[in-house]
Amino acid sequence: MVDSALNILRFRDDALVSDPAVTLEAFTDQSNALAVRIEPGEDARNLLPHLDRIRLVEVNFPAFGDGRGYSAARVLREAGYTGELRAVGDVLVDQIAYMKRCGFDAFLPDQPLDAGDVENALTRWPDVYQPTTDGRVPIWDLRHGADHG
Amino acid sequence: MYKYDQWDQAMVDARVAEFRDQCQRRLDGKLTEDQFKPLRLMNGLYLQLHAYMLRVAIPYGTLSGTQMRALASIADKFDRKYAHFTTRQNIQYNWIKLEDAGDILADLAKVEMHAIQTSGNCIRNISSDHFAGAAQDEVVDPRPYAELLRQWSSFHPEFSYLPRKFKFAVIASETDRAAMRLHDIGINIVRNDAGELGAAFYVGGGMGRTPMIAPLVRDFVPLDQLITYAEACLRVYNRYGRRDNKYKARIKILVHELGAEEYTRQVEEEFALLLAQNIEPPIAELERIRTYFEAPGFEAGASDELSRSDPDFAVWTDRNTQPHRQPGYVSAVISLKPVGGIPGDATADQMRLMAELTEQYSFDECRVTHTQNIVLPHVRKVDLFALWQKLEAAGLGTPNLDQVGDIIACPGLDYCSLANARSIPIAQQISERFHANGKGDILGELKLKISGCINACGHHHAGHIGILGVDKKGVENYQLSLGGSEAEDTSLGKITGRGFDEEGIVNAVEISVDVYLAQREGGERFLDTYRRIGMEPFKEALYG
Amino acid sequence: MKILTGNDLKTGAVTWWDGSGWSLHVDDAVDAGDEADAIIAREEAARRINAPYAIEAEKTATGVRPAHIKDRVRGLGPTVRLDLTLKPGDPNAVREVI
Numbered sequence A: 001m002v003d004s005a006l007n008i009l010r011f012r013d014d015a016l017v018s019d020p021a022v023t024l025e026a027f028t029d030q031s032n033a034l035a036v037r038i039e040p041g042e043d044a045r046n047l048l049p050h051l052d053r054i055r056l057v058e059v060n061f062p063a064f065g066d067g068r069g070y071s072a073a074r075v076l077r078e079a080g081y082t083g084e085l086r087a088v089g090d091v092l093v094d095q096i097a098y099m100k101r102c103g104f105d106a107f108l109p110d111q112p113l114d115a116g117d118v119e120n121a122l123t124r125w126p127d128v129y130q131p132t133t134d135g136r137v138p139i140w141d142l143r144h145g146a147d148h149g
Numbered sequence B: 001m002y003k004y005d006q007w008d009q010a011m012v013d014a015r016v017a018e019f020r021d022q023c024q025r026r027l028d029g030k031l032t033e034d035q036f037k038p039l040r041l042m043n044g045l046y047l048q049l050h051a052y053m054l055r056v057a058i059p060y061g062t063l064s065g066t067q068m069r070a071l072a073s074i075a076d077k078f079d080r081k082y083a084h085f086t087t088r089q090n091i092q093y094n095w096i097k098l099e100d101a102g103d104i105l106a107d108l109a110k111v112e113m114h115a116i117q118t119s120g121n122c123i124r125n126i127s128s129d130h131f132a133g134a135a136q137d138e139v140v141d142p143r144p145y146a147e148l149l150r151q152w153s154s155f156h157p158e159f160s161y162l163p164r165k166f167k168f169a170v171i172a173s174e175t176d177r178a179a180m181r182l183h184d185i186g187i188n189i190v191r192n193d194a195g196e197l198g199a200a201f202y203v204g205g206g207m208g209r210t211p212m213i214a215p216l217v218r219d220f221v222p223l224d225q226l227i228t229y230a231e232a233c234l235r236v237y238n239r240y241g242r243r244d245n246k247y248k249a250r251i252k253i254l255v256h257e258l259g260a261e262e263y264t265r266q267v268e269e270e271f272a273l274l275l276a277q278n279i280e281p282p283i284a285e286l287e288r289i290r291t292y293f294e295a296p297g298f299e300a301g302a303s304d305e306l307s308r309s310d311p312d313f314a315v316w317t318d319r320n321t322q323p324h325r326q327p328g329y330v331s332a333v334i335s336l337k338p339v340g341g342i343p344g345d346a347t348a349d350q351m352r353l354m355a356e357l358t359e360q361y362s363f364d365e366c367r368v369t370h371t372q373n374i375v376l377p378h379v380r381k382v383d384l385f386a387l388w389q390k391l392e393a394a395g396l397g398t399p400n401l402d403q404v405g406d407i408i409a410c411p412g413l414d415y416c417s418l419a420n421a422r423s424i425p426i427a428q429q430i431s432e433r434f435h436a437n438g439k440g441d442i443l444g445e446l447k448l449k450i451s452g453c454i455n456a457c458g459h460h461h462a463g464h465i466g467i468l469g470v471d472k473k474g475v476e477n478y479q480l481s482l483g484g485s486e487a488e489d490t491s492l493g494k495i496t497g498r499g500f501d502e503e504g505i506v507n508a509v510e511i512s513v514d515v516y517l518a519q520r521e522g523g524e525r526f527l528d529t530y531r532r533i534g535m536e537p538f539k540e541a542l543y544g
Numbered sequence C: 001m002k003i004l005t006g007n008d009l010k011t012g013a014v015t016w017w018d019g020s021g022w023s024l025h026v027d028d029a030v031d032a033g034d035e036a037d038a039i040i041a042r043e044e045a046a047r048r049i050n051a052p053y054a055i056e057a058e059k060t061a062t063g064v065r066p067a068h069i070k071d072r073v074r075g076l077g078p079t080v081r082l083d084l085t086l087k088p089g090d091p092n093a094v095r096e097v098i
Helices: A024-029 A044-050 A068-078 A093-102 A115-123 A139-144 B006-027 B033-041 B065-078 B098-110 B143-153 B223-240 B251-258 B260-275 B283-293 B311-320 B348-361 B381-393 B424-436 B502-519 B526-533 B536-543 C033-045 C069-076 C093-097
Strands: A008-010 A035-038 A056-061 A084-089 A106-109 B045-047 B052-056 B082-085 B091-096 B168-171 B185-191 B197-203 B216-222 B321-323 B329-334 B345-347 B366-368 B374-380 B448-451 B465-472 B475-482 C002-007 C014-017 C050-059 C064-066
Touching: A008 A084, A024 A035, A024 A044, A035 A044, A044 A056, A044 A068, A056 A068, A068 A084, A068 A093, A068 B223, A093 A115, A139 B006, A139 B283, B006 B033, B006 B098, B033 B045, B052 B098, B065 B082, B065 B091, B065 B098, B065 B348, B082 B348, B091 B098, B143 B168, B143 B185, B143 B223, B143 B283, B197 B223, B197 B260, B216 B223, B216 B260, B223 B251, B223 B260, B223 B283, B251 B260, B311 B321, B311 B329, B311 B381, B329 B348, B329 B381, B345 B348, B348 B366, B348 B374, B348 B381, B374 B381, B424 B448, B424 B502, B465 B502, B475 B502, B502 B526, B502 B536, B526 B536, C002 C033, C002 C064, C014 C069, C033 C050, C064 C069, C069 C093
Parallel strands: A035 A056, A056 A084, A084 A106, B168 B185, B448 B465
Antiparallel strands: A008 A106, B045 B052, B052 B091, B082 B091, B082 B345, B185 B197, B197 B216, B321 B329, B329 B374, B366 B374, B465 B475, C002 C014, C002 C050, C050 C064
């Protein structure tokens, strides 16, 4: 999972996209770009017309306290994006679990992650209260035996 | 009241383990303070003026006797034998050690309590009506909806790094006993013309630097869309709330800058998209939660008689009890505002007594009010005298509900690193002044609120009389405001003019009260007289 | 003078740089002068202090008086609970701090 050479933590089996991620602005001009990077102030919905060709979306977290990227991730997954969704920047192990729930399946933080801390973070929560696109059945559905729609 | 099932318990237990691990990593130096701070804040742990302060959540202000007793034990074992009840229905401990934090949270988890999200840029404790389940005018008990929202907002993966803190209040009556429109989201559970229950959403209220009253964003959200609508409101905020300026980061600024109409449009657009995601809980979940809030086993035909032979008891009953929907019962208010005391503080011994009284006299349920008192919601009238005697003996029987002595005060510069001035000594002096001069007894309802800084944790904007502590070249100074109201006639107080020093502000309050006494007509409260005669007579008296 | 203060990482107690370590008593505070930043960086990295900062203060006949009221309150304790302060028996303590 953790490629220590690249500092990347990844939960996908497909090949790593080697194309550099272009800015959102550049992306809309380049019809062959398949990797794009979103900044916190940019609207991820701008990518919706192009989801078919995108294989990597990097979401930048310049400061871990800026939580806009979590909404960007969910918006993309809810719209049906199935490519790699990678959190980059100031990403600490304490944010990984929530990020994963929001749809991130890859992490490339500025500071390397401790494998033990990552393991703890990912196995910490036996269940979840809210449904997201991660498919985990929320507690309120477990209680009533319903399948998450 | 709500009881955890094994899933709720597992979540709280997991959080304790997570925080223990985070504390250890901080102590070991694997986390810097900058990295640790948001994590500890999301577990209610502040670094305050004298030590760490822990804010424990009391969801919608409801507590059992066992829980109150556990809170007392924590005060004894880990703090200095007292605690402080807050204006958001929570409780605070002022002398906490970081190395004890994990153990404290573990003790809390044993009694189904926690400090989850009581600070930080996330969704905070959801407040509600402290007379819920007892009030004669409520449409339904609002707390099941608060509980549903509590679970939805706990560990929410998208909304844990918001631009700023986020506070909900949920009520279910026309009378607003929870300052609902002064919250980021205020919800009023109402009935439509077809008699169906739904939620009216008010978004963008708040106090602090720029107080605002929340506009109505949607007058009726069906109950089976409650969570989806809340999610839409939060997502718009998380995406577009300002992050460039800490003092402009609340949702009230976003709603104000976009305009309520545009904010609403964006919410409705997001809501339509979210509906397709099926994120709403099954209605069976709300029904399951409701079963915990059914009326307790009231005694049918309980006596409605109350002896008034003891004059002190009669005064306390008149002031500190509220009519109950069940004949023969009242809600009783335990005052944590003894004359000259520290508003909202209780000793561990007092807390243990309140736990006993909760179990003995109120079906094992009590409430913390946002005005820093404790309510026993369901007391038989026949038990009231015995209850009162026990309260009196413990210094908890002050008959001053909503009177000038029932002061709301933040901890201020005595405890809080954000403060500019001390608020508690002002509260103490005002309390003593109006007790000594006898005026406290003839003023009627007068809601006086004191904040030690512009963050307004004392809710001074909503005070009939409000006091704001400021820093005037390193010396404490106090601004006086008049005419605020936290009730359904919500209004924000207006500053009288120049500020006053410590002695001056106490005099200024008395001068303002004297203007009221001279001018009041009929059964007018201070607020009513102010609204009728305006600021001028007060300015005249204060500044000449 | 320029003195250094912060909170003990483990206990949260307010402490003051006394030249070789961190004292609970503001009167022990020494003038850190030009070394303030270096001391803060070193001590914080070693986790002997949490959230340290430098403040102005003056030496008085009886000890050290921080320039700002907030730090004077930190040096004493809550003025409304003398019993919880560092000077529970001193009736003048509050007046001196304000």
